[in-house]
Amino acid sequence: MNKSAIQKFAVWARTTLMEQVAQRAYQYGIIKDGYGDANAVTVNGKALSTQEQGQRRELVREIQSKGYDQVIEEVAYTWFNRFIALRYMEVNNYLPSHIRVFSNAQGEFDPEILKEALHMDLPGLDQSQVAEHIEKNETEALYRYLLLTQCNALNEGLPKMFEKMGGYTELLFPNNILRPDSVLGHMVSDIPEEDWTDQVQIIGWLYQYYNTQLKAETFDLLKKNVKITKERIPSATQLFTPDWIVRYMVENSLGRLVIDNLNYDIWAESEKAKIDLLKAKWNYYVEEAEQDPDVDTELRIFSHNKYARGDKLPFVDTTFFDPCMGSGHVLVYAFDVFMDIYTSQGWNPRDAAQRIVEKNLYGLDIDKRAAQLAYFAVMMKARQYDRRFLTRGIQPNLYSPGSYADGQEYGSLLVVDELEPKPEAPEEFTLFDADYEDQLNSWNFRRLLSQEYDVVVTNPPYMAVSNGNAALNKYIKKNYPDSKGDLFAAFIERCWKYSSQYLAMITQHSWMFLSSFEKLRTKLLLSTDIVNMAHLGARAFEEIGGEVVQTTSFVLRMGYHEGYRGTYCRLVEPTTQQGKEDMFLGGESRHIAVQTNFFKIPGSPIAYWISRTLLSIFSENKNVGQLSQPRQGSTLGDNASFLRFWFEIREKGTKWFNCMKGGEYRRWYGNILYVLDWENNGAHIKSTGRATIRSENMLFREGITWSNITSGKSSFRYMPEGFFFESTGSVCFIDQELLNYLLGFLNSPITDKINYIINPTLHLQSGDIAKIPLIISNDKLSDISYSVSENITFSRIDWDSNETSWDFKRHPLV
Structure with missing residues (x-):
């Protein structure tokens, strides 16, 4: 294409x-x-x-x-x-x-x-x-x-x-x-005409690219502090999901649901050959990890109770829902998988197509344009198998909000506790038929919101809630307090409630690690099994470059089983979409992790790659937060007015004071470049009303500082007395006898590995430092402290040999 x-x-x-x-x-x-x-x-x-x-x-x-x-x-x-x-x-x-x-x-x-x-x-x-x-x-x-x-x-x-x-x-x-x-x-x-031939996904690409300029305009406005309106949310957040990720999600949720019915003796032995053929066709299906005998027995009992329904074959009335269907990419592939299942059971493709459209597929989208295209894509799929399909009067369960005001504002995040009766059709068609059709559409939109579904699969919008309008911001904070930071997180929680059996999504990966999502993480870990995950990292979408958008795709089974082992495909290393797919298909870099082990790490991050040795370090040692006081720096609200380079002022001490502000990668000592207007105990800064002064009682004390934003390895430095510390240069305060030892430990290779477990994002916060387990070796404490002191001295000499240092006199080689 x-x-x-x-x-x-x-x-x-x-x-x-x-x-x-x-x-x-x-x-x-x-x-x-x-x-x-x-x-x-x-x-x-x-x-x-x-x-x-x-x-x-x-x-x-x-x-x-x-x-x-x-x-x-x-x-x-x-x-x-x-x-x-x-x-x-x-x-x-x-x-x-x-x-x-x-x-x-x-x-x-x-x-x-x-x-x-x-x-x-x-x-x-x-x-x-x-x-x-x-x-x-x-x-x-x-x-x-x-x-x-x-x-x-x-x-x-x-x-x-x-x-x-x-x-x-x-x-x-x-x-x-x-x-x-x-x-x-x-x-x-x-x-090219061949791009249109039996490739209904071209509709999705056209929709995404059509919105290119509107998306750029929206983010330009956001830079000017103009919030994203409900009309612009679709164009700002719509992203065509790579085909292989769609296949992975659908095969491992909908496909697994059918296979569960086989594995736990719901289907006859004669069906196994048919299922093997299906699994051979589903190239992205991941076999479930081998479980301990007790867990395996529990899973068999659980699945038998959940799926054993003697009145019907399991796939016939299986409901599949995409609450953020966009142009229908997920639904179209779900159609294919349903067709695989139906035909394997001897169904005529024509009859199967009708059943899939009427009874199996459900979808919503806040954007009427996208909903139209999803509708068209599903109808074309059915037409592919039934040449008379468009004459049969069959319509899919796919809707946008229409004139439904709350639906336009909140989309599929809307909670419908009770559905009102279906609107009655007029006895005779009149000029107001359009009004009835709109009422019926709004009712159907709410009907889908009010239901549970066997399988839920989606790629939700990614957008910081703070960038949205006031109404959306308020609604999410009220209804999704554990996931209020981003739309994708709120959708994880909403989809968890929609799903009765399987949930598969692709989202940003920050929910796996950040403390702001700890409650959401805990909720999922205690109520579902993470069956498998494709941890994609950056560049999973070929349209998005850079490291900012890092994603993960995962499959959850509703119901928690202690000791369950999930399969995690670590695909963060390849730097292209194709490279990640190739690594996945090659079965490389796969980890088996016991879900309950995540609770042994502070904050319960989904650190599936952690070794037993590292896991024991967390459980056997106190963390930095128990032995010290990591503190986030202050936010000034107007750096241009209150911050200067030291060489821009005449003298320090009465108005201008040293200020620590992060900086480039540098260990032990340095990055001392800024001064701050703190005259009269910061009276001018405080009077603006825009500043947030944190930990004021700890200002100007000796400590350990680091840069909050990292692009790779972290680096920690000694901070002498006499420094204010700003938000990008947080500080950890600890007793003098452990200060050098802690600095040495933080600059050791083991800390980088631990930091990546706690929070593998670009931001290293004071809360992350507090969770680091500190291994104290009493017999080596003195030697390590002495070595660190020497490192600080050498680093200081190096820093002061540059003209950018306040204490520069002349280069030692001159």
């Missing part, structure tokens, strides 16, 4: 479509600054038809409700979605007419539908109107009419993708669409 071409087209298409939609609005007297008379019958001297008058009034009402920019955005993406859906259907010969709407048989931008207009059987097509356009040589108008009619005809089979035309969306249909440089022309010519 040529993703470069797909991205280039999608980004360009968004800009072009928005310009063209705005131009159409302008032709009807509607601009960003106003729209004149909402009931106008003429615009710029042109008389409007009755239909155009109604469409224009509807457009004005939408602008009054949502704003001009939002309406233009929505119309542009509506046409984009329809165009790419039609293109996918024509390439795969899924259009009922089997006549191409954009290209000819050779794949060129030369719409076959124009040549067949007089002979094609298309519902709603008025041949007299076709003949009139042909007679007047109105090729552009004819093509517009044919496309609109084709979209209307598809409404019967795909109503959520091709909504009934006639409203303002039709009014704003772009001009000049037959030109080779039009959106349609570039869509046909720029993206």
Whole structure:
């Protein structure tokens, strides 16, 4: 798949479509600054038809409700979605007419539908109107009419993708669409046809790339302290999950559910060969780790009780849910796995496709655009197995909030305690049918929120809650206090509640280690088994570079079994998406860890790679926090006003005082560059109201300091008396007799290994230092302290030999 071409087209298409939609609005007297008379019958001297008058009034009402920019955005993406859906259907010969709407048989931008207009059987097509356009040589108008009619005809089979035309969306249909440089022309010519052939995931890539500029705009606004609105959350957080990770999650949750039924004697012995064939097909399925006999027995009893249902085969009514379905990538592969299971049991693929859509798959998304595409992707999957599927009136359980205000704000995080009765359908269809459809959609959205599911699999949004709007921030703090730091963490907790049997997700890996997620971690460790994990680290998504976004994908089984052993695939070393996949498939770097051992480490991090020796160090020694006082530094709120380099001032002591502020990797001594305005005990800083002064009673005392942000190994330094310490240069205070010994221990290789267990992120906080177990060797304490003292002296001489040191006199070699 040529993703470069797909991205280039999608980004360009968004800009072009928005310009063209705005131009159409302008032709009807509607601009960003106003729209004149909402009931106008003429615009710029042109008389409007009755239909155009109604469409224009509807457009004005939408602008009054949502704003001009939002309406233009929505119309542009509506046409984009329809165009790419039609293109996918024509390439795969899924259009009922089997006549191409954009290209000819050779794949060129030369719409076959124009040549067949007089002979094609298309519902709603008025041949007299076709003949009139042909007679007047109105090729552009004819093509517009044919496309609109084709979209209307598809409404019967795909109503959520091709909504009934006639409203303002039709009014704003772009001009000049037959030109080779039009959106349609570039869509046909720029993206190879083979990329559309039986590859419904192209829809997801187009959706992600279409949002590229909107995503960049959103983060630019965030840098200006403009919070992310509910309308922008989808574009800011949507990320197409790599295909192999989707396969890993689905095979090890949905696939494992079926295999559980076999392993614990629910299926007959004759089924084992079929299951072996399924496992051979599922390349990303990870066999469960060998368990101790007691645990294995407990698992057999547990699974037998949970899955033994004599009234039905286990897969027939298995419910699979993606609460953040995006463009449907996870659901589409779940469809494939369900199909594997059904056909292995002798089901006809046509019947299986109907059952999967009606009874097995469920999905929600806060973004209507994404929900439309997910809906389309699942329907195309069913069409792949049943050529008449679109005529059967079957619709999937996939929804967006519609006009449901709370759903728009909180999405699948919304808690629905009790579902109200289903809205009653009107006895007769009226002009207000759309209102009923919207009510029904909102009710279905809440219905899915109110249910439990056998299997839940998703890639949730990653966004610090503090970056969201006030309403979202407040709701999450109230309803998800153990996971309130980030949306992905709140979704872990919500999905844990949704799931009755298996949960699989890909999230940022910080929940595994950070103290802010300790309660969430504990909750999961005491209520689920971590069956397996693919710890991905940085660069799991080829679209995201750098070390900031580090991820993990994991599979949880509901129910806790003490002593359970999970399989952990450590994939943090490869620096490419492909490299991680290759390492996973090669079975490299796999660890078996007893889940209960995590509780032996302070904070219970998911440190699956820890050796028995290191584990014993944690259990047999006091930690640094019990023997010292690690303290976070102060936040000034306005560094530019109160911090200076020492060489920017004349003298220290009355107004300006030494300030420790982290710095580059350096051990033992140094990084002494800054001074702070602390005149009158910091009266000026405190008066601003923006500063947070921490541990004021410990300021200017001797201690050990380090940089809070690290890019690799940590480094610790001696800090003499007389220093203020800022937030990026935290300090650990300890009795004089242990100060040098502790400094030596912190700078030893063992501490780097321990730090990585406690918190393998870029930030080393005072709370992390407090958890480090301190091995005190009394017989070596004196020798080690003396050696550290020498190291401090040598490092100080080295530091003072540079002109950046306050105590520089001259270089020793001069």
